[in-house]
Amino acid sequence: MTRLRMGVVGGSIAGCAMAVAGARAGAEVTVYERSDGELRGRGLGIVIPPALHRELTGVGYLDAAMPTVPLATRVWVTRVAGSRSAREFARQPGPVTACNWGLLWQALRRSAGSSPAVRYHRGRPVLAVERTEAGRALVRTESGAREYDVVVGADGHRSLTRRLLAPDLRPSPAGYAVWRGTLPLSALAGHRRPLELLRDSWVTLGFRGGHGIFYPIPRGAGEGEGADDRLLAYAIYAKPHGTDAPDTAYVREIADEHFPAEWAEIVARGAHTAMTCHPVTDLHAPGAAEAPFVLAGDAAGVTRPHTASGAVKALQDALCLERSLRGSASPAEALGRYASERTPEGARLVELGRRIGRAQVERTPHWESLDQAGVEAWCRDTLAGTTSYLYGGEGSGR
Numbered sequence: 290m291t292r293l294r295m296g297v298v299g300g301s302i303a304g305c306a307m308a309v310a311g312a313r314a315g316a317e318v319t320v321y322e323r324s325d326g327e328l329r330g331r332g333l334g335i336v337i338p339p340a341l342h343r344e345l346t347g348v349g350y351l352d353a354a355m356p357t358v359p360l361a362t363r364v365w366v367t368r369v370a371g372s373r374s375a376r377e378f379a380r381q382p383g384p385v386t387a388c389n390w391g392l393l394w395q396a397l398r399r400s401a402g403s404s405p406a407v408r409y410h411r412g413r414p415v416l417a418v419e420r421t422e423a424g425r426a427l428v429r430t431e432s433g434a435r436e437y438d439v440v441v442g443a444d445g446h447r448s449l450t451r452r453l454l455a456p457d458l459r460p461s462p463a464g465y466a467v468w469r470g471t472l473p474l475s476a477l478a479g480h481r482r483p484l485e486l487l488r489d490s491w492v493t494l495g496f497r498g499g500h501g502i503f504y505p506i507p508r509g510a511g512e513g514e515g516a517d518d519r520l521l522a523y524a525i526y527a528k529p530h531g532t533d534a535p536d537t538a539y540v541r542e543i544a545d546e547h548f549p550a551e552w553a554e555i556v557a558r559g560a561h562t563a564m565t566c567h568p569v570t571d572l573h574a575p576g577a578a579e580a581p582f583v584l585a586g587d588a589a590g591v592t593r594p595h596t597a598s599g600a601v602k603a604l605q606d607a608l609c610l611e612r613s614l615r616g617s618a619s620p621a622e623a624l625g626r627y628a629s630e631r632t633p634e635g636a637r638l639v640e641l642g643r644r645i646g647r648a649q650v651e652r653t654p655h656w657e658s659l660d661q662a663g664v665e666a667w668c669r670d671t672l673a674g675t676t677s678y679l680y681g682g683e684g685s686g687r
């Protein structure tokens with residue numbers, strides 16, 4: 290299938306990865322990105338499975354020079370009942386490759402840009418996508434309309450491409466929020482144990498009504514000053530306090546009330562390099578493709594972030610699209626294959642995110658009394674027979 294014409298709506302993680310996939314499978318690709326500038330900071334810190342990172346660098350989607358922080362172990366921490374000391378109550382194998390979202394986007398953008406088959410237009414919002422009478426896809430922008438054999442909706446959680454395929458789909462709110470940010474590593478100065486842990490581990494800090502996740506990521510250009518080439522990324526899940534504003538003071542309040550003293554000081558001390566707050570929601574398109582349209586990344590579905598799978602899913606979507614295009618005799622056959630693989634995976638992840646959210650935010654366990662065996666049993670119950678790379682699952686994304 291050479292010279293397939295593919296349009297991509299959105300040029301973020303999913304859009305760039307899908308552009309690389311299309312070009313590698315022989316298509317001529319045009320990417321339309323609404324934003325005019327560099328995309329950075331949208332995901333702050335993220336983790337991906339080491340096997341997926343190896344696969345993507347092996348086949349050339351990602352440059353091996355992209356900085357990452359390999360982490361091997363997950364450590365569970367909470368506050369000792371009736372005191373402000375920290376207690377490490379479990380430790381599990383938890384290999385992840387920690388990335389800076391902005392650096393990951395830049396690496397994919399470079400990869401797409403290095404292919405002569407890809408044209409990337411920034412500052413070019415798509416106004417509408419339509420199906421023509423001949424069954425092709427039409428992309429409308431201010432500068433006119435163009436037809437494509439395949440159009441990829443990689444336009445994020447408010448995707449207009451998805452609205453064409455599933456107009457009634459609405460996000461389901463989880464009823465709690467996540468505060469994400471990064472701190473300079475200097476916030477850890479003087480806190481020997483957290484500093485030691487965060488060299489090669491990621492930390493889950495449990496408290497009543499929520500939990501926090503902490504891990505080091507590479508620092509991108511322009512993200513704070515200092516000699517360190519790393520930042521400390523965090524995500525704190527808890528009940529919202531009435532506003533979605535990224536409120537550092539509220540995060541400090543949560544930390545003060547619930548965290549062991551040294552962890553509360555870390556959150557209190559650093560000038561937060563970046564900070565966002567999102568109400569947690571999820572949604573899942575009933576079909577990941579319907580020729581000539583295909584959905585990728587958050588446009589296809591959003592999971593609660595506990596699965597750490599949004600960017601992972603986008604990258605796997607791209608690998609799947611490339612395989613499907615290479616192995617099919619027509620775009621419709623390729624998109625059928627794509628849908629049959631990616632639709633159930635999206636549904637599985639949404640369900641997994643809900644289970645983890647219930648267990649770790651909505652009905653938190655009595656963290657103070659959990660021990661290694663207790664955590665292992667509780668994780669098995671939460672997973673209920675499915676897998677996640679965050680819980681020692683095998684493979685490139687599960």
Ligand SMILES: Cc1cc2nc3c(=O)[nH]c(=O)nc-3n(C[C@H](O)[C@H](O)[C@H](O)COP(=O)(O)OP(=O)(O)OC[C@H]3O[C@@H](n4cnc5c(N)ncnc54)[C@H](O)[C@@H]3O)c2cc1C
Pocket residue numbers: 298299300301302303304321322323324328331332334335336337390413414415416443444445446448449467469524567585586587588594597598599600601602603
């Ligand atoms: C708290 C939290 C933690 C997370 N942690 C992880 C993690 O550890 N691991 C992981 O894999 N994922 C994680 N994620 C998810 C991950 O960050 C997202 O899933 C991923 O960045 C989505 O990429 P995307 O390209 O699909 O969407 P987006 O990055 O939202 O990109 C959509 C793009 O489309 C463009 N666009 C939209 N409409 C139009 C239009 N009409 N015309 C042209 N362009 C348009 C937008 O400008 C944007 O650039 C996390 C998310 C959260 C909230």
